[in-house]
Each structure stands twice: as C-alpha cells, then as structure tokens.
Amino acid sequence: xxxxxxxxxxxxxxxxxxxxxxxxxxxxxxxxxxxxxxxxxxxxxxxxxxxxxxxxxxxxxxxxxxxxxxxxxxxxxxxxxxxxxxxxxxxxxxxxxxxxxxxxxxxxxxxxxxxxxxxxxxxxxxxxxxxxxxxxxxxxxxxxxxxxxxxxxxxxx
Amino acid sequence: xxxxxxxxxxxxxxxxxxxxxxxxxxxxxxxxxxxxxxxxxxxxxxxxxxxxxxxxxxxxxxxxxxxxxxxxxxxxxxxxxxxxxxxxxxxxxxxxxxxxxxxxxxxxxxxxxxxxxxxxxxxxxxxxxxxxxxxxxxxxxxxxxxxxxxxxxxxxx
Numbered sequence: 239x240x241x242x243x244x245x246x247x248x249x250x251x252x253x254x255x256x257x258x259x260x261x262x263x264x265x266x267x268x269x270x271x272x273x274x275x276x277x278x279x280x281x282x283x284x285x286x287x288x289x290x291x292x293x294x295x296x297x298x299x300x301x302x303x304x305x306x307x308x309x310x311x312x313x314x315x316x317x318x319x320x321x322x323x324x325x326x327x328x329x330x331x332x333x334x335x336x337x338x339x340x341x342x343x344x345x346x347x348x349x350x351x352x353x354x355x356x357x358x359x360x361x362x363x364x365x366x367x368x369x370x371x372x373x374x375x376x377x378x379x380x381x382x383x384x385x386x387x388x389x390x391x392x393x394x395x
Numbered sequence: 396x397x398x399x400x401x402x403x404x405x406x407x408x409x410x411x412x413x414x415x416x417x418x419x420x421x422x423x424x425x426x427x428x429x430x431x432x433x434x435x436x437x438x439x440x441x442x443x444x445x446x447x448x449x450x451x452x453x454x455x456x457x458x459x460x461x462x463x464x465x466x467x468x469x470x471x472x473x474x475x476x477x478x479x480x481x482x483x484x485x486x487x488x489x490x491x492x493x494x495x496x497x498x499x500x501x502x503x504x505x506x507x508x509x510x511x512x513x514x515x516x517x518x519x520x521x522x523x524x525x526x527x528x529x530x531x532x533x534x535x536x537x538x539x540x541x542x543x544x545x546x547x548x549x550x551x552x
Contacts, residue, residue: 276443282436283476286429315472319440 270327274334277323280316287312288381295377303368310365310373313380314358321351340391350387357383427484431491434480437473444469445538452534460525467522467530470537471515478508497548507544514540 267275287309293299294306328334329341340347361376424432444466450456451463485491486498497504518533 272443275439279436279439279443282432283440286433286436312476315476319469319472 270325270331273323273325274328274331277320277328280320280323284313284316284320287316288384291377292381295374295381301370301374303365303370303373306373307362307365307368310358310362310377314362317351317355317358321348321355324351335393337391337393343390347387347391350383350390353386354380354383427482427488430480430482431485431488434477434485437477437480441470441473441477444473445541448534449538452531452538458527458531460522460527460530463530464519464522464525467515467519467534471519474508474512474515478505478512481508492550494548494550500547504544504548507540507547510543511537511540 290299291306291309291313294301324336324340324347326341328336330338357376357380361373361380364376365373367373447456448463448466448470451458481493481497481504483498485493487495514533514537518530518537521533522530524530
C-alpha cells in the first residue's frame, strides 16, 4: 500500500492529472474533446513529415533518401493513429474540420482511411530501398489518399 | 512538364502551402516555430495514449490488455519522433516549456530521451505479451523516464 502510494507520487504530474475525475477538475476537457485535440495533433505531426517529402517529390527541394525514408516511416506510424482518432463520441463537436457527411458514409470514410494506412505503409517500405523514382511515385499514391478524403470529408483544404 | 504540373495541381492544398516560399506567405511560421508546434503535438499524442495506461497501471481503470498494448505501441512510435523534435534551431523560442539548461547539458538531455525511446520500446514488447504485472512494471519504467527529464528540463510539470 505505502509502496504503491510512493510509486503514484513519483509519477509525472501529467499522469496524475489524467487520472483525476472530471468533478475534481471542472474545466477538464471531455474525452471527446481530448480525442479531437489528439486528432489535430496527429494532423500537425503528419504535415511536419509529409510537407518536406512533397517538396522533395516535386523537385522543389533536393531529394535526400535518408530524410525521405525517415519521414515516410513517421507518416506510416501516424496514419493508423489518425484512423483511431475519429471515434463516434467526436460527432458534432465544434472546431472539427470534418464534414457531417463522414458520419453518414462511415464505411466509405473508413475505407479511405485504410487506403491512407496501406499506401503510407507501402511508401515507407519503398522509401527504405532508396529508389528515388519509386519512392516519389509511392509518395504521390499516398498524397492522393489524403486528397480523396479531404475532397469529400474535410470542410476546407 | 504538363504531366508534372497536373500532378502538382492534384496535390492537397496543405502540400502546396508547405512548398510556398516564406516571402510569398508573410505570416508563415518559421521552420523552428513549426518544429516547436510539431513537438507540442507529439506531447499531446503521447499524453492521449499514456494517460489511460497510467490509470490502468495504477488500478484506477480496469486493465484491458489489448488497449494497453495498442497504446504502448503508439507511445513507442511517438518517442523517437519526440527525440527528433528538439533541433538546435528551436533554442530560445518563446512558448517552449524546455528549460534553457537542456542546451547546456545536451548529452544528458539526449541520454534521457534515449532512455524514453528504449524503455517505451521494451514496454511495447512486454505489453504485447499480455502479462499484466510485467506490462505495468514496464509502464512505470517508462513513466520514470518521462519524470527524469521533466524534473530536470521542463519548466513546470
């Protein structure tokens, strides 16, 4: 008991805060709001990695195989997290860029997310090989998966 | 030429924006500011996954082996991204929670980040096995890696 308490006290404060009840912290965001915040953070992390890959793929920045491959790996890791961040509890939340149509076409939305996951995984594999032409082609495949979903389900792009 | 242009036009707007020069977009954040935003997004993504693991590890939420293992996997993927987000160009930026001491003790800071990467990788492996006691112990190992860095290099926790 006392050792378990000592462990608890040794935890970083962010962990303690995460386990407080919502009644104890009146201004605590709801689980749904936290999920939306998570989703937006993931898009930020995605863009950080994807942007320079786009510049390289378009020849606006010199192609750096190692940097391209590392970013492709990150994109492939973030994509499944993104797919997990559209829980039904976030439906109707303000400040979301998701069009309401996504909830009426959930199977199509999920298929588009799966495309992103699958294509970014393929991109990470190809990028590792260092074949510039194939890596760039795989990048555009992935970018088109982004675009297909944005065009249909994102309020503005 | 025309086919390359067609590909470019088909890209999502966020990609086009990422390749615009800073003179074209006066209010564009600097690379350093973008990296800090990336870092903060990663901490948000980390907390989303780590928080419920902490509640489970502390017995405040029922232990769900599959959910714990998935979150452990996410934490293990985010940790190396975090380590990449402390580039020297972010030194001295306002709105950072990093203490200036981190720059004077860079080797120690990097060693602490490596601890996080290594321990979260071990946590993800153990969590996959489904052994609750070992998974919880590995969780506290990882939480202590968070805490060691926060205590020394985070402005407030």
